[in-house]
Amino acid sequence: MSLHFGSLFWPNSYREPVNYPELSGRLSKSVVVIGGGVSGIICGFELSSSGIDTVLIEQQRIGTGSTSANTGLLQYSNDKMLSELIRTIGETDAALFYRACKHASEKLCDIAESLPRGTEFKRRSSLYYASSPRDKATLRKEYNTLVKHGFAADWWEEEQIAEHFSFRRSAAIVTRGDAEVNPYLFVHAMAEEAVKRGLEIYEGTKMLRVEPNGDGYTIFTSAGRIEAEHVVYAVGYTPEAAGGRWPKTKLHRSYAIVTDPLPSLAEWHERFLLWETARPYLYLRTTNDNRIIIGGLDENLRQPVSSKQELRAHSMRLLAELRRLFPAYSPEIRYEWNATFGESADGLPWIGEDPDRPGQHYCLGYGGNGTIYSCLAAEIIRDRILGIPNAVAPIVKPDRAVAAE
Structure with a gap:
């Protein structure tokens, strides 16, 4: 398969x-x-x-x-927010698991920096933004939960996001200690x-x-x-x-595109890793040669698409989302793919x-x-x-x- x-x-x-x-x-x-x-x-x-x-x-x-x-993102925050995971497995275990993920992220960063062969590794911060204003309260709860359990995080309101990026969102959490790598x-x-x-x-x-x-x-x-x-x-x-x-796995498929190199990414503050509260969510990162990677549009189907036409339709949707976030850029698709991924209940x-x-x-x-x-x-x-x-x-x-x- x-x-x-x-x-x-x-x-x-x-x-x-x-x-x-x-x-x-x-x-x-x-x-x-x-x-x-x-x-x-x-x-x-x-x-x-x-x-x-x-x-x-x-x-x-x-x-x-x-x-x-x-797509090479190394982030300790999970698809299931800490505040949500607490409701599932309890506060003690959820916090322990998140701390273990933070430790794993730090360890992978140390390994990447120690390897003699270059891996296009860069330490990054992450911007986790509210997809819509109604997500702001949930995001604020997550921020409070992270801070309560000792995770370094900053709270950004709409104006602060707009000061650093070309898009506006009602709120966001900035976390430190994440990274990107060429997997x-x-x-x-x-x-x-x-x-x-x-x-x-x-x-x-x-x-x-x-x-x-x-x-x-x-x-x-x-x-x-x-x-x-x-x-x-x-x-x-x-x-x-x-x-x-x-293992009782749920297998889905997801999409990603990589653009041609852009002349400048000046409007992308500190090359943050970007993702959002919506589920399924979009996520974005940059590369060392000024490309942009954006992925998402997850579907509850295991087998990847089998035609270029179907793939291109999803790729164009991702490109449209990218242009909405960064209207000053003129990105063109260079690579595009659809892949199977799995998760648990x-x-x-x-x-x-x-x-x-x-x-x-x-x-x-x-x-x-x-x-x-x-x-x-x-x-x-x-x-x-x-x-x-x-x-x-x-x-x-x-x-x-x-x-x-």
């Missing part, structure tokens, strides 16, 4: 990535990570950095699945560094089945097999590949050991913060393997009580 359709932007930034061999024969490791996208690579990076003997297999090439369609470069740079730390990577190696073998598992692949104590499923938006009965990712299958772990960072969730997953799975308690693990565990909506 295809995960995206259209012309992708990021792969053009690294046309000759490092190639990894196909697995043949037998291999014995402590952990096998299945999936070479952002989730799998972050997990492989974390495990190998912790001294855990790990191998990663990818059925195609590193970063060619959903990672190529990722394709980031994944490849992390993979190269993880190999230096002991991770083995095999491309063109498809997982066929996993069978118990006493103290662990045998993973049968397209041209070999792996004996391992632990299996990590970082299989992106193909949850059926992970098996098990716990409670807005939280599926992370941790399957209670029915000890030693098999989910690394399914579903939601708008997928890269952040992947970092959380890597730490939770690492701690489980090493026997270290992790306070966030019970919040996102696969068998938590959640309705399959």
Whole structure:
């Protein structure tokens, strides 16, 4: 099943990535990570950095699945606001989860800055604005909740927004400590560094089945097999590949466009990351060469569109939204795509050991913060393997009580 359709932007930034061999024969490791996208690579990076003997297999090439369609925003705020999450899971757990996301964002920023290969990483602030005046009260409640729990945030009224941008909205929250990155470069740079730390990577190696073998598992692949104590499923938006009965995912599709470079982005204050209170929401960012990326228009359909005509109709809607926000710009579409994404009924990712299958772990960072969730997953799975308690693990565990909506 295809995960995206259209012309992708990021792969053009690294046309000759490092190639990894196909697995043949037998291999014995402590952990096998299945999936070479952002989730799998972050997990492989974390495990190998912790001294855990790990191998990663990818059925195609590193970063060619959903990672190529990722728009590269690193934000700790969730699709479900902290004030909303409190109503779902309680104040203590919700605040703990948000702090964990903030920690994950900071960790990813530190990793990106430490990698020898450039990843077009930039630290940014985010402007979360009210889509309509009736959202102002909800947004104010969220601001008060963030401040109450120690998150640095500023409240902007309409006039302050208009002073910094070419559009007006009734109110907005400004949060600090977010970032943007080229996800394709980031994944490849992390993979190269993880190999230096002991991770083995095999491309063109498809997982066929996993069978118990006493103290662990045998993973049968397209041209070999792996004996391992632990299996990590970082299989992106193909949850059926992970098996098990716990993840109850909702798969949708979303759209994005990237413009040609613009002469100037002077009206875009500090290159803030932009998003809104409406659901589904629009989100926008810039690139280091003065392009604009805008995404949204989510639909409750799993399969991406299959025609250029249908894709272009949605792309033009995104372009119209961009021009409404920044009427002084004259952007033209250069890249456009539609891609599958997933979420859960409670807005939280599926992370941790399957209670029915000890030693098999989910690394399914579903939601708008997928890269952040992947970092959380890597730490939770690492701690489980090493026997270290992790306070966030019970919040996102696969068998938590959640309705399959």
